[in-house]
Amino acid sequence: MSGDLGQRLQSVRKRRGLTQRELAAGSGVSVSFIRKIEQGERDDARIETLRRLAVGLGCPLTALIGSEPEAPESRNGEIWAETRRAIETPRAPLLDEPPADDAVAQSLTAAVRLYHDNNYEELALVLPELVADSNSVSPRLRARILQLTGSVMVQTRQLRTARTVLERALTSAESTDNALDAASVVVTLCWLLLVERRFQQVDELAIHWADRIEPRISTASERELSTWGWLLMRGSAAAIRDNRPDDATGMMRLAQAAAVAITREPTEYQDYWTLFGPATVAMKRVENAVIDDRPDLAIRLARQVPTGLRPTSDNRNRHLLDVAQAHLDLHRPDPALDILLQLSREARPWLIEQRLAKDLLARLIGKRRTLTPDMRSLADLIHLEY
Incomplete structure (x- = not known):
């Protein structure tokens, strides 16, 4: 995290009039961990932990991680x-x-x-x-x-x-x-900014370009609907991560309208970027539910995602990691491990680059005294020390 995380956390907490113990009760983060962050003993908190602190403080996540977080x-x-x-x-x-x-x-x-x-x-x-x-x-x-x-x-x-x-x-x-050409690039640029945790920039960029190319849904081409829908999903992803669930829901609702207008999930990639349709939006709704710390909702939504989609590096694989995280959050390690093993077979080069996969496996094996051969194989694959 850029700058001094402890100072930012303490500053926001005091402005909210909360003690460390009250923040712990409201966020689900232990008071000892909060104390260590504020005293500068810990500056490596996971993004999920910081988001829970932001929820407890009622502030955007960016108020804690700073304007230039490390990625x-x-x-x-x-x-x-x-x-x-x-x-x-x-x-x-x-x-x-x-x-x-x-x-x-x-x-x-x-x-x-x-x-x-x-x-x-x-x-x-x-x-x-x-x-x-x-x-x-x-x-x-x-x-x-x-x-x-x-x-x-x-x-x-x-x-x-x-x-x-x-x-x-x-x-x-x-x-x-051609505004659609530029908007398509912006979709990818927003992805970069999400990885860099620059959520406010994603919000501004996605909304600006979504407004600029907003189609008339009844007459729009699939390319217009796809590009507009992806911009809205990027904006929604930034909003849910920045603790603005209402904004995230509003943008996802518009993306859903675009997907319904397409009526089917395309089978070919549209002008390079990626697939867009009802299944894509359904998977992103699962992702938002996981980020919003609602694993039960995420599992229910995952059941609504059409099956039989070919795994791809830009949507299905990430969706499977989200489902694995939801299972772990609900204390169901076996289906989470099954998903990681599936991805290790189907998308090995993709999986080793996913920080989320490493975090999930660390949670899976962290409290186990012995590891199964599958667990050891996964740990070696994603370079997790155990």
Whole structure:
């Protein structure tokens, strides 16, 4: 956390007129832990713990974490070294024999599929050339290539590089004079800001662009509804994390209206970004319920999510982690472990980059005297010391 977490917590608590013991009663966080934070003995509180403190204080989470909170970088970014190099040292446009947009677009489509299939090893081989070619193609195609690259960097927690490439993507998209192109990039930029815990910036950005592209639902195209819906879900995700549940519910309700207008869950990715439809919104409602510390509601909502969706790195896998967390919060370790094992089989490269997975497994094995072979295998996979 940036700055002095203890000083911020103590300042807000005193302004609210609460003692440490009263804050402990209202938040569910032990008074001894609150005391250690305020005395500067602990500055590594989990984000879930800080949110409970924010709920007990009746303040936004950002009042505790500060304006520039630290966010995790990747534990294993070596396979992306060539991609980072291509971003940091852009190749000059090829004037004599520039690559044809059609051929580059086909390569981009193939790369998108590798990304959603969690095939990071192969994607790391093709992405540097795509980034290099992006300087010699149309602005719209360049924006899409850079948006994919930014998504990869966010997913693998290479956040500084992600910001660089997404800012370039947004510049390219805005030059097309197509607001939907730019709004699509903003969806990914909001994801980066969520990971960085810059919730107020997400709120401002998502609302601004959602207002700018707001469609007439009865006549809007799927692309218009999808982009608008994702902006609203990003805003909702920021609001629920920042302890503003009413704002989160309002934005999710609008996203649901967009999803209902689509009427079905698409089976192909729309203009790179990701799938959007009723099932996507249903999964994000589960995520919000988990963040809002309502695991019973999350499990009920999870039962309403259509089954049979192919796992993807941008929605289904995260949804499964949310369901695992809800089970743990309800003291049901067995189904939580089953979900982690499922993800280790279906999305191994994705799973090892998820801090939430590490936190969940730590909770699973923390009080056990002996570990099963499956538990030891998972701990080794996500680099959890035990």
